[in-house]
Amino acid sequence: xxxxxxxxxxxxxxxxxxxxxxxxxxxxxxxxxxxxxxxxxxxxxxxxxxxxxxxxxxxxxxxxxxxxxxxxxxxxxxxxxxxxxxxxxxxxxxxxxxxxxxxxxxxxxxxxxxxxxxxxxxxxxxxxxxxxxxxxxxxxxxxxxxxxxxxxxxxxxxxxxxxxxxxxxxxxxxxxxxxxxxxxxxxxxxxxxxxxxxxxxxxxxxxxxxxxxxxxxxxxxxxxxxxxxxxxxxxxxxxxxxxxxxxxxxxxxxxxxxxxxxxxxxxxxxxxxxxxxxxxxxxxxxxxxxxxxxxxxxxxxxxxxxxxxxxxxxxxxxxxxxxxxxxxxxxxxxxxxxxxxxxxxxxxxxxxxxxxxxxxxxxxxxxxxxxxxxxxxxxxxxxxxxxx
Numbered sequence: 001x002x003x004x005x006x007x008x009x010x011x012x013x014x015x016x017x018x019x020x021x022x023x024x025x026x027x028x029x030x031x032x033x034x035x036x037x038x039x040x041x042x043x044x045x046x047x048x049x050x051x052x053x054x055x056x057x058x059x060x061x062x063x064x065x066x067x068x069x070x071x072x073x074x075x076x077x078x079x080x081x082x083x084x085x086x087x088x089x090x091x092x093x094x095x096x097x098x099x100x101x102x103x104x105x106x107x108x109x110x111x112x113x114x115x116x117x118x119x120x121x122x123x124x125x126x127x128x129x130x131x132x133x134x135x136x137x138x139x140x141x142x143x144x145x146x147x148x149x150x151x152x153x154x155x156x157x158x159x160x161x162x163x164x165x166x167x168x169x170x171x172x173x174x175x176x177x178x179x180x181x182x183x184x185x186x187x188x189x190x191x192x193x194x195x196x197x198x199x200x201x202x203x204x205x206x207x208x209x210x211x212x213x214x215x216x217x218x219x220x221x222x223x224x225x226x227x228x229x230x231x232x233x234x235x236x237x238x239x240x241x242x243x244x245x246x247x248x249x250x251x252x253x254x255x256x257x258x259x260x261x262x263x264x265x266x267x268x269x270x271x272x273x274x275x276x277x278x279x280x281x282x283x284x285x286x287x288x289x290x291x292x293x294x295x296x297x298x299x300x301x302x303x304x305x306x307x308x309x310x311x312x313x314x315x316x317x318x319x320x321x322x323x324x325x326x327x328x329x330x331x332x333x334x335x336x337x338x339x340x341x342x343x344x345x346x347x348x349x350x351x352x353x354x355x356x357x358x359x360x361x362x363x364x365x366x367x368x369x370x371x372x373x374x375x376x377x378x379x380x381x382x383x384x385x386x387x388x
């Protein structure tokens with residue numbers, strides 16, 4: 001069993017010798033530090049959301065509407081404090097994964113490699129974005145455990161190439177994001193004219209792909225602006241006709257577990273499971289795609305009910321703390337993807353910043369579960385209630 005809570009003991013012990021943490025533990029404070037390190041364009045790209053950002057606000061507000069109900073008198077001997085979970089036949093030390101976030105070269109020069117180095121010591125799997133700044137094969141060498149997130153391109157042969165590459169490189173699962181047929185309306189990016197893809201950022205998996213390169217007249221130019229490769233990337237980025245039939249085709253390309261991310265409806269989740277999907281990630285893309293959409297946490301119980309025990313349900317969007325992870329698990333999530341907080345840690349201190357955020361989140365989760373009188377995986381609807 002991993003004793004994540006001992007991280008807290010170490011912080012206090014270090015303080016007795018005059019060593020205080022270099023990074024804060026509140027998300028808002030870490031975000032402000034990152035804002036001071038990053039240029040306005042990159043910071044706005046990470047922080048910004050769609051429209052008036054009501055969906056992003058709703059994600060945070062939803063967590064505030066739910067209250068945990070601890071069992072204070074339950075004998076401690078009845079639970080171990082273990083955070084371990086089993087997903088698709090594999091045992092993981094905790095229910096936490098890093099959410100797939102692309103274009104990390106604008107946040108830190110070591111991008112996904114730094115994320116892997118920060119996640120490895122904590123035992124947290126990295127979910128690698130299709131729009132990463134580092135080719136998946138290089139990330140595979142650096143990461144102890146990783147999943148591959150697929151933005152299904154308009155070119156099915158390119159989609160197949162990505163999936164086969166990820167499988168060959170050692171990914172443990174394929175996560176298809178279904179809510180990004182095109183980029184959402186993002187005023188923070190628009191106000192600065194900041195679209196990093198136009199500068200060849202976030203294109204490493206495309207530019208290194210033999211199927212993609214076969215469509216070009218000349219080799220891609222890393223860092224090139226308005227090149228043939230950039231324009232081909234923009235045209236190929238996302239399929240506007242993604243359906244359960246498309247996703248079912250992945251079974252011809254890999255034997256890895258297949259999840260679909262970006263689902264907030266029970267009926268859609270049920271259709272995907274009927275089509276053979278192994279897992280559903282309840283997510284609204286952190287509020288980045290549609291303004292005034294349903295909060296992901298509010299959609300979680302509906303999806304859990306619709307799926308039942310036929311598939312694994314994970315959660316993403318609005319998670320900022322270990323207590324948030326506990327709420328999502330009580331509402332039925334079997335694992336949780338954490339996004340913006342570790343990106344801010346990456347911006348401030350690279351791999352050490354990522355590790356700091358992940359350790360702090362898991363320490364709080366383990367302490368919260370212990371105070372709840374349960375192991376994290378035992379949390380259920382009886383442990384949470386909506387506030388009046």
